Amino acid sequence: MNVDPYEKFWMGMAAVIVAAFIGTIAYTARAYTLAPPSHVETIDPAQVMQDPRFANPGVTTLRDSTQQVVMVAMRYAWLPAEVHVIARRPVRFRLTSMDVVHGFEVAGTNANAMVVPGYVSQFTTTFDKPGTYLVACNEFCGVGHHTMQASIVVEEPR
Numbered sequence: 001m002n003v004d005p006y007e008k009f010w011m012g013m014a015a016v017i018v019a020a021f022i023g024t025i026a027y028t029a030r031a032y033t034l035a036p037p038s039h040v041e042t043i044d045p046a047q048v049m050q051d052p053r054f055a056n057p058g059v060t061t062l063r064d065s066t067q068q069v070v071m072v073a074m075r076y077a078w079l080p081a082e083v084h085v086i087a088r089r090p091v092r093f094r095l096t097s098m099d100v101v102h103g104f105e106v107a108g109t110n111a112n113a114m115v116v117p118g119y120v121s122q123f124t125t126t127f128d129k130p131g132t133y134l135v136a137c138n139e140f141c142g143v144g145h146h147t148m149q150a151s152i153v154v155e156e157p158r
Contacts, residue, residue: 045117048072048098053120059083066090066124069152073102073115076144078135082151087130089157095121103138106152114139127154 048054049072057070057079067089072079073096085091095104095115102115106125113121127133137148 041120041122042118043096043120045096045098048096053094054096059085062092066092068092068094070094071104071150073097073099073104073137073148075099075142076137076148078148078150080150082153084153084155085127086157087127087154090124090126092122092124100141101139102141102148103136105136105138107134107136109133112138127152130154130156 043051043053054070054072057072060068060070062068067085069083069085069091071083071093093104093111093113095113096119097115097117099117101117104113104115104121105111109125109127111123111125113123115121131154133152133154135150135152137145141148
């Protein structure tokens with residue numbers, strides 16, 4: 001069988017492109033799954049409640065007037081189930097899971113995070129409007145997933 005030299009060239013180029021795509025996928029899959037792509041802070045999921053960072057979940061006010069909310073996800077609940085924060089002040093959420101992957105979504109806002117066992121998720125947001133906000137788990141975590149919810153009560157400053 002006689003194959004034209006141009007055809008051989010383009011078949012070779014197609015093979016090089018396919019190999020480059022596969023190599024790129026393999027490299028990124030290996031490089032980016034070794035650690036989460038954001039704030040990397042680890043925790044032993046079996047010892048969450050003994051760890052000083054999560055031993056007393058709830059709300060504290062930091063020196064710069066940022067409110068820090070520490071919450072723990074577990075099947076099928078958030079600890080604490082209700083937190084009170086002040087409107088128009090930064091709120092830093094620090095979250096971890098004791099068992100499986102959970103999702104943290106504050107309905108009606110852009111507050112959304114993955115809560116992965118063994119890692120501490122952290123983000124900061126501000127609630128402009130007072131009211132009660134639903135926190136829902138948006139990652140399927142088991143048969144009781146639909147019951148996993150909490151509340152964030154945003155109050156006017158005094």
